[in-house]
Amino acid sequence: MDYKFREIEEKWQNYWIENKTYKVYNNSSKPKFYVLDMFPYPSGAGLHVGHPLGYIASDIYSRYKRLKGFNVLHPMGFDSFGLPAEQYAIETGMHPAETTKKNIATFKKQLNKIGFCYDWDREVQTSSPAYYKWTQEIFLKLYNSYFCNTQQKARPITDLIEKYATKGTKHFSSNQWNAFTDAEKEVWLMKRRLAFSSYGEVNWCEALGTVLANDEVVNGVSERGGHPVIKKKMRQWYLRITAYADRLLQGLETVDFSDSMKEMQRNWIGKSEGAEINFKISKPFKDDTNNNKEFSDVIKVYTTRPDTIFGVDFMVIAPEHEMVETIISEEQKLYVEKYIAYVKSRSDRERQAEKNISGVFTGSYAINPFDGKKIPIWISEYVLIGYGTGAIMAVPCGDERDFKFAKHFNIPITNIIGNHFNGLEANPTKEATLENSNFLNGLVMKDAITIAINKLEELGIGKRKVNYKMRDAGFSRQRYWGEPFPIIWKEGTPTALSASQLPLELPHVEKYSPGPEGEGPLANIQNWINTPEGKRESSTMPGYAGSSWYFLRYMDPENNQEFVSRTASDYWNSVDLYIGGTEHAVGHLLYSRMWTKVLYDLGYIGFDEPFKRLVNQGMIQGSSRFVYRINGTNTYVSKNLISEGDQYLYQEKKVDKMHVDVNMVDGLELNIEQFKQWRNGENNNAEFILEGEKYICGVEVEKMSKSKYNTVNPDDLCVQYGADTFRMYEMFLGPVEQSKPWDTKGIEGVHRFLKKLWRLFYSESSFSNGIQTNGNTIFTKDAATSEELKVLHKTIKKIDEDTERFSYNTAVSAFMVCVNELADLKCFKKEILENVLILLAPYAPHIAEELWNVLGNEGSVLDAAYPIYNSNYTIESSKEYPVSINGKLRTTMHFDINAEQKDVEPVVLANEIVQKWLEGKNPKKIIFVKNKMINIVV
């Protein structure tokens, strides 16, 4: 009988559903294990081969853990709120709820074809009211909490109110507090709430009347329509994630993420220690009587290097700095205004990426607080208002950007580090001994830092300061397709709904155009936005709201009393293995880590890190194929006939390079018939200039996307080769963590492997008189030979190690080696094959189930006992040693496994080849590493 993978896979997928094979219960005598994938956004494009990479890896691990005796939670759901559905609605009028429902159905269908072991009874969808009810409730918990700096944890806001009412603060007494109106109280409370409202800058597009995401803005104009975009201040909601900065840093020590991932989070948090220093400003002006006067005020700078204070040659402030207005001099006014207008059109990223130095002098000077030196104050886009104090003291001899700025604008440079500074580039060292530095002279810089700060504090002109690059997280979006805020505004003061009023459902809308003043579409729905108590908040929560806590809901998906019961969350605890892409390195992971910490502080869960171990799957890129059409004709020229240069040419004629669907190309050879029928046969009459008999396509690696025709649909591969082949091929491509372009070429090898495995159980079918005869089962119950056992146990060890360390590509290779060797040995023995099937079950579940039953076993192979490695079967008695002379391999020799250097030396030196290479010389040294190698140094 042949390997009829389509029938087998359908059979077992139905079996799994009927027998609830993947149903998971919250009570079990087995130890728990929680394996989670980052859930997908159900895009309209459906699943492509990039999505399942991580899912297959986690599925393998889940099945493996289950076989090893764990109660494994391995759920799946959908991150179904988001911008694309809304964009699509704007374009087509289709309601996001409708498209989302459809897309989820497609995704699920596609996922199920690959044979994942999800317990769909636990599915969550962030856009369903039954789910976002709890997202809203957790928002209320954040809103009704503050971060207690003494205890370094979240506490109910009522504790703070209590404190204000009884003890007051340095800003007000308890009596004053009690006399405050509710609105006045709210102003103070808002400064502490973990979810709070404040003003922030957004990308505002006047023409579209809406706020835009950064990637909707290209070169200062909107992607849609190319309208100008400026920064605008608007009321926004924020999460006070900065309060958790230190705990987010400390928590990294306790989790098993890659070093690079931790590094990225640390950089994002960007903790630095330094000082804030007050610089007095001197701005000359003429008073009414035309006398020269000096205006004076203070600008605070933040620096991590207060030791370089005597090397400050100028100050730079951000174009948005609040002091700009007051310090510009009459003469410079025009230049400054022009410069600021230019900066307004630029994004933060452009401003930092810019290599051309730009800036403008304000006309004012700052006074070095220690020595009274007058330094010019400049404005430049490389200083960002959101970081530090939005003003820096520039030390050109020690900072590269400051140095270039000084050179560019001819600002004299003070050298405070002697010959550590060569005048050609800045030197950021901390090891130099300070010169020209007043009371710091003679000190090594790193020691001078503390001394300088102490002096600043002593003189009251500055203070020690810890700074974070991380900002509080913007938590509102002027959009429709997201969770509504359970907030009502009255006369500028917000009131929260109570938990019992949730969910606050998203009202149905017909149109998605923005509301007045850049508000979200919800502002247009009069009977929803207006309530007797006041106006509802019109913005919605961002995509990461629902995804910040979804891993908790899977534990207890049907609970309608709480977002998760303490019993369920205590049992499942944090996620043991989390798989997803590095693109979430900072955003999603930091937000869910913060939410987890808050919920822990408030006592709702018993752990404060959500993910114990994180594995990042690489990105699957597309491998695009191109055809070349002679400009203005319908004739296509094969790739290698074209000369490439500034443009493509064929016999002096210009050639246009065009994407062609990668699925119509076998390797590099275009299927011309398919191509003619492509896109309703628009190339029906095309002519081809071939090389040999073939049309060869061009190749390039690009992002996988529909518009580049380089997407490959897993459904097609499952139909053609089967899910088991597809799963194993995705793993065989290379390490899970590595990014790589998809290429279907090569899948045959894995498919052949499964067919070869099949032939260990069934004899081949054959044709006689035009009729196919079925092969019969050929497995036997004979006892295995030591050689066969050796193959098996070698494989058990390898698969176990490789699965544990996520080296699935080498595991697949080990299966191939195993089956090749068993085939060579003509081993059809149940005793051996049975165990191979159990090992294989996580990787190729359908064929493993089928053959497991062919061998006469009942039920699912997942309930079998995992084979145990026995080293007795794999012991070798001798070892083939590589023998090198001067590090170059010259021969190999066999020695007993226990042979020592003294046993080996005479034999090696007597060897013919060794003799030849020694050329009669005496060896200087013989290096013998037991079980590794032999090297003779001459």
Add this chain to the structure above:
RNA sequence: GCGGGUGUGGUGAAAUUGGUAGACACGCCAGACUUAGGAUCUGGUGCCGUGAGGCAUGGGGGUUCGAGUCCCUCCACCCGCACCA
């Protein structure tokens, strides 16, 4: 600009701790079986060289008996940067 990552045959890759570079596959070449093959099987396949041998892990330098692996330096490409999820 800042941060992170990757560079090994024609291709995907392997080499887990500094110890036989290229396992396992794809592709290609030769052959067997077959009415037929997009089935199956056998052998070969890093590069140069008839050969002995030499050269090879992005380039250059270093440490070491020994480097794909460690150190320095340069180059190329990919990803992220706060309203895409």
